[in-house]
Amino acid sequence: MNENVYINIIVAIFLLFGTILSFLSAIGLIRLPDVYSRSHAVSKSASLGVLCTLFGAFLFFLLTDGYFSIRLILGIFFVFLTSPVVSHLLNRAAYHSKVELTKETVQDDLKEFLEGE
């Protein structure tokens, strides 16, 4: 019984960290000014949050039931692999379809490069 309490505390720390990180990324999704900074907030912190949550679930099933879930490992690996790729492609599509940058932008090197061609 005593071990079970410790396992629950460890899993609870992982889950709370992951869900609060997802919540912070959602706040960034509301408050930041343009597409690129919103994508910066969403891709990094939401993917780290879901990785922590899935790792907490993996630890819970491993430590309480002794069930080694290969599907959760694959899920962690897949989210870790695909989240930056999705963010990169969306930013690239947004830039090529001429979505405006925010007014505080100082420098736009890619525009000079594309005009120079």
Next chain:
Amino acid sequence: MFDQFLLICLFFLALSILAALYRVIKGPSTPDRVMALDNIGVNLIAGVACLSILLRTHAFLDIILLIGILSFVGTIAFARFIERGVVIERKRVH
């Protein structure tokens, strides 16, 4: 105690899905909306993980992988559509 804690985690995930839904409705450009939908998919993955701990079952762990793959494929298709106007390009025939 632990179950109430899981309910708090699910509450935070529901709040972040609501925030992403606000961005889907209001977002000024199309990539904003696609990005918010992808964020909803990621939050759903975490929600399924919390729910399968809450119900103490292994049966939903396939769903995590499935939502991840479907969200990835859908977002890639939308990104290609925004950038080039078509999702699958035809071969050029001379």
